[in-house]
Amino acid sequence: MLKLYKTSIIFKVLLSLCAIHGPWSMVYGQKPSIGGRPSVVGGQKQIDTKPNILLIMTDDQGYGDFGFTGNPHVKTPHIDRLAARSTRLMNYHNSPVCAPTRASLLTGRYHQRTGVHDTYNGGAIMAAEEVTLAEILSKSGYRTGIVGKWHLGDNYPFRPSDQGFQYSLIHGGGGVGQPGDFYENFIRTDSSYFNTTLYENDRKVQRQGYCTDVFTDQALEFLKERKSAPFFLYVSYNAPHTPLQLPKKYEDMYKDLAFDTETDRQEGKAWAKMTEKDKADARKVYGMATNIDDNVGRILAELKNQGLEENTIVIFLTDNGNQQLRFNAGFRGLKGSAWEGGTRVPFLISGAGLFEPNKEVNALLAHIDVVPTLLEAAKIPLPASIKADGRSALKTIQGKLAAAPRTFYNSWNRGWPEPYRNAAFYENNLKLVAFNADGDDLNTFGLFDLDKDPFEAHNLVQSEPALAKRLKKGLDSVFNDISNSPNLTPRRIIVGSAHEPLSILTRQDLNGTAMGAWLSDKATGYWHITIARDGYYNLRSIHTSTIAKGTRSLVRVGHVQRSALAKGDSNAVTISGVWLKKGDYLVESWFEGQGGVTGPYYLEMERGNATADR
Template sequence: MKTRLLFFLLLLSSLAGIAQEKRPNVLLIITDDQGYGDFGFTGNPHVQTPTIDQLAAESSWFTSYYVSPVCAPTRASLLTGRYSLRTGIRDTYNGGSIIAADEFTLAEMLKSASYKTGIFGKWHLGDNYPSRPMDQGFDESLIHLAGGMGQVGDFTTYFQGDSSYFDPILWHNGKQQSYEGYCSDIFAEEAIRFMQVSHSSGSEPFFCYLSFNAPHTPLQVPDEYYQKYKDIDPTLGFSTEMDPSDLMSEQDKEDARKVYAMVDNIDYNMQRVLAALDEMEIAENTLIIFMTDNGPEQYRYLSGLRGRKSSVYQGGVKVPLLLKYPGKYPQPNEISTTAVHMDIFPTLAELCQAELPKDRVIDGHSLVPLLEGKPVEWADRSLFFYWTRKYPELYENMALQRGNYRLVASGNYDADWPDFDLYDIANDRGESDNINSSNPRLAQSMKVSMDSLYQELIQSPNLQNQIPIIVGSPNENPSFLSRNDANGQRGIWNQEEVFGKWRLMVLDGTYNLKFKFLKPVPEGGRMLVELGPLVFQQQQEEESDWIEMKGVKLNDMTADLIPTYMGGGRNILPFWVEIERVQP
């Protein structure tokens, strides 16, 4: 009897071990501003993507997959399973790309299921505590700041100008670190290293988020790749209905050459990453997900779709989704049911045996039934798309998709359904035939759904309450406040005379404040700092691009930091602010 009991316990233990082993490693790869037409497998005869084309041939390809029109909202939805507005993400800058600390990310979910987690590349959901990758579930983090290398928010590469993608200063686990080489090569190399270390350290699976910042602007690429495309005419080789030549200027053509060269480099790095999985003999039990974050920024081949990045037409929001998991789904196939970025979160929860949070709305649905060839009751759900700066503008660049129908709004706040455009994208992929007038009931019904989703989302607590940056915490001290996270005047970028402010949660203590300016400010002015009811000023005796205020006593509070240099008849906003708590 004891022998049988022992055998039974050993069998249960063995089965539990097998079940644990079956949890896949996860490699989630996303590229930046790579449109639907920037692949060989979607019909582009110019760009060379043999690795990604082969991946498509071996994967479950979701042919009707949608994301947000721009970067940060897509990433927020991808990592939370929720509409981005619920997470506090409302913009790509203007202080609107900071994820709320109480959001539960994909990394946090998988980490709670004993996964090792790492991100390599673009984050774009907050560069300060508590919104950094290392605060949101990632064990290892190698990122650039803000929305793009060389942009104003990524001040560690901004001053490199036309070479910001080469030999960059990146942020490794919250600290600045210099690297040699081209950015995409660096991110791929470090992702490979992370997977190798994670695999060799034990039986725990890994989640690797490889988030290439290419082919986002600035369009910089090693010359060996550019030389392959420098003489092509990117308007040739297409059928008449998909011919992009009437939209492409000479600058667009040159931009396309550079983009294709950057994509070629991504494909090379994809080959390196996939080869590493084979070398570790873990490809069979690794779930690979490949996608892009929105449509192209510049005009080029779009496989017949209308619109580009920032547009709610399909060209701005439709991208490929490839999912390869040989150990569970060995047969490649094409899945036409509409899927969306918010579906990745619950899909991975199911495949990785992780628990979904029960204290919040999850807008996505698991794609596992579709991978298994089963029908789903939510196939014709309503999906809301929008894009305008700072906050959603009612009926401006908004869309609702339900099954094969898309209702697109672009008009005044009091527009009604006859003012909208309705498209049957199953028969009109280019969204050129407005069928609104012949389908009034459908148009009215879809407008009701659009209004309902809009009203629900704009009432999200994380949207209504500006997400503060916490300063003075031992988790991040000093803190660097960049232009990307400055709110205030619309469209803050690299202007000198512009009104800006940072929403802060300050811990009581004594601080040193440093203000960096793009250009030296004139002597004889004064530095004025406002923080809620506190106001400090300091006279500036000499011309300088740095001003420092030491020993500033601040109280516990949540308020807007408003720094302004007033001199020579000008009010100048610092390019960035360094704030360090020197005494509690």
Template sequence: MKYLIFFVVPTLLLAGFTLRPEPKADTPERPNIILILTDDQGHGDLGYHGNPLIHTPVLDSLARHSVRLTEFYVSPVCAPTRASLMTGRYGLRTGVYDTYAGGATMAAEEQTIAELLKTAGYRTGVFGKWHLGDNYPYRPNDQGFDEALVHAAGGLEQPGDRYENFSRKGQSYFNPLLEHNGKVVQAEGYCSDVFTDAAIDFVQTGGDQPFFLYLAFNAPHTPLEVPEEAYERYRDMPYPFDTFAIQGSNEFERMKPKDIEAARKVYAMVSNIDENVGRLRQALKSAGVADNTLLIFLTDNGPQHIRYKSGFYGRKGSVYEGGIRVPSFWHFPKKFGNPRDVPGIAAHIDVLPTLAELTGTTPEATLDGRSFLPALTAKVAAVAGGRTLFFQWQRGYPRGFHNMAVRTDSFKLVGKYRFEKAPDDFELFDLRTDPFETKDLSEQYPEVVQQLSERFLDWQAEMKVAPALLRDHPVALHTPEGYPVRLNRNDWKGPATKLWDSPMGHGYWTVEVPESGSYDFELFFHEGLPGHGSLNLKVGTEQREVIVRDSITQRFSFDDLLLRAGQYRLDAWFHCFWPEGAKGTYGPYDVMVKQKD
């Protein structure tokens, strides 16, 4: 693994030296566990699922030799999926309701898979995309991971990412700036290769101690940046969209040239992931731990772009099958026996309870998910039925029946994402006979619509009063290691946060001042200032303002703010007076905060 330390603070990271209890004599055998999660890779982005254009030999082989959960669900977008995956609880219950604008910070008190497995003596590592909080106490190292090499915010080159990545449009996936156990480091290589190198190092350096490895690729999420050698395979790939086997979708999406080019790049990114999974599997064999390692492969939601979707309707962000139904392969022949398809509905919330039962650990919280280990071990032929799964996502907090779904053993109720329609504009599908959601049965079974819509309202009402959703999750203006705190655009709140990639975007952060004292603030405006005006910083009732006539300088400091311990709203903005065409409010790209000794 190649990366250079960008800055170093000589303080040992406490998470790396956590005391681990010795396993009890009656503890079940503890397998190593690898959870691989890809970003925006849809159900159809695998050769195994009938895509004749994509080259995924390693993942196809993994699928053929695994227990395959054929009806596995996640959330429509990434951060809610990751919160549910890590905790066994609906994302809303953990405080995660969106991907940005302050909605992607998971409550610090949530117990993650990493924290759970550490109680059984596991060492833990995460490599890739975290997207559940960039600052203390929400970072992966604060949430149970001994080793963490991750990018910031929701993705490389997004406005919440380090500016050094954001500013390198088209190249941020190569040699990115990352965070290694809280320290900023300069990586060398393509991001998926870098994260896999780190994962292999983690596997090879742990001795006999069991490990939990969370390899969360940020690919094939946009921007679609891929190594030339991977793209070469698909450069001239035709996409026969008129004759392509779209099995049963009730809306054929004609691909334009830009969609075909996007598919080429996505397939190249997935092929690169495929090769990296192959490298990781070879490392397991070389280390002699392959037979005692459970390898799980999932994706976080459906595809963002138009392309082959195994016939399912909808894409990322949608609660139709194409948005929330994903591959789920569980490879552990030593424990699970012969490869096979396992029917029955299962979801991201079930992963933690399943791993808990496998390892003999006991979660602290009340879970929304349930273990499907009996189905994996062939004690039963299918995932246990008789349950109801719920899905909803819009920008911001859940509202009414918009973009929601309720899934039972047979039926699926969908509330359309159409704000101009009546809130009871439902569709009902029998997925046992119509997996591609082509026949709306809502008029035929009004009693089922009524029953499932009432269940949904009960669930939504429960989620809306979840303690973690009702309160803010403040960023602490310090870290245990003494590093400066970076407030980024992914976490700010307010109506102008939708302009997060614009200089005129602005918002506020909820912050926690840990102790009374003096604090220094640096505001970074990546495009400089548009003219003359006032520069402002406000933390609670403490406010500073200066008149600025310099439009070239990018960094501005407010030093020695005397703050009392407590929770506050932090605002930072520039109000432009002149010239006329530039009048308005502008937000900084980020704010750096350092607590003085």
């Protein structure tokens, strides 16, 4: 039923494309070969040279936030046309939230194995030992770059530059204006998406304009500056993630949207109960989505202008489900949940003569399959040292090999992993969901046949207890395996290294039980660090506003504790010349004043001029 519903939508889109663009050859037409010796595979020209790879991912854009997935309101013509000439993975899954998706997408491994177990609270730092797609491709002669959102560690040795990206222009933490981002962005609560302070190759810069436009501008520069080497460009937009800020032009497009179509009133659908706040948010999200669409169009146009589209694999996807309630094609749940609405996202793949246009693939696929699939497409062997959880789906996507039976595990909860709080285990078309489940009571789980019930409306646990029990054993087995992964331990930021002279410790990576207040100054906790070299260090605690005179600023590094009084004329207090020995520490920073104890926005640690290295 779902497949018929989606197919009818695609068919309508393709008919409209014909009307706009003329014959099918105009939509799917191939340019003359630009290099290498072409061969014909499945009606497509295949290029013998290594393919370029363009991977575009948006943030918190749900399954239903596109014209080609049936949304009656949002305008996404460029992505709709891309969908019409792509192979579309109809049963593709990411993790329920941002950082876990990114870790798995770049490594081919369950995110817990990489050390990433949360979106903040110290859980969004990927182990430096992990080998990323960028590292593999750069060692194979590719030029690699990322623009936009990284969200896998902002300090050495966890930055994009430490993980295989030769060029990077990114924001800090998990989102522009969030507590892991630059202070200059955080304090501009209504305009942080404009004229944003960013990291460019690990250096602080400010770029003028709207963030999505800025990241696209840099992506175009990356393409223009390419040389003869193949490239891997990861365009990781932070939009339409909150805060919902957008240029007036795009906000005006949807300001009068009434949500009064037949789809909006569809009985039994969650979006039929949207509040006025939900509708106001949706209008802004749709404006941000159209801005994204225009920018995707700019990138695709540049590929064409440079004659690169024939030998470039183009992937478009989103990182998880929509955060706010709105149309999502009927899937259950939102971002953060292991229900289909939290993890099933659009995935479009085309180019290099490898993928058939206007084709749907219904095999169960996931982010852990992307690295093996792209490496096979590029004819680069997966390094023997990588123990991938995914497998190449290239031949399945191409229709050369039937989808093999498989299982897939998906989960996320705030903090460290738990087995039954928010997890799912797939066995082909069957799915067991543990959402706040009791491990001793099978009736608290959900069991669904997704072929017959893609919207997870009919729980089969009571009618199929033996089946549910078998899938629970599978879930338990994977959880027990990944929860013992060696990288699933606190990541330590390396302070005092020549690779990062000034280390900024942010609330993004602050650990502790008070992190529910991470947006406020009540957030306090500790960081895990390693002091790389003996020496004198300067410690600077930054507050979100001017610190009242007489407030005591304290910093504790292991057993070394120092404090100083604020003079009342700054939002920072510096404690200079603290001798710290090489080693591992817990670091704390806090303020004591008339308002009680508060935490800093971030703590800067910089190695000064030591009298000697020891």
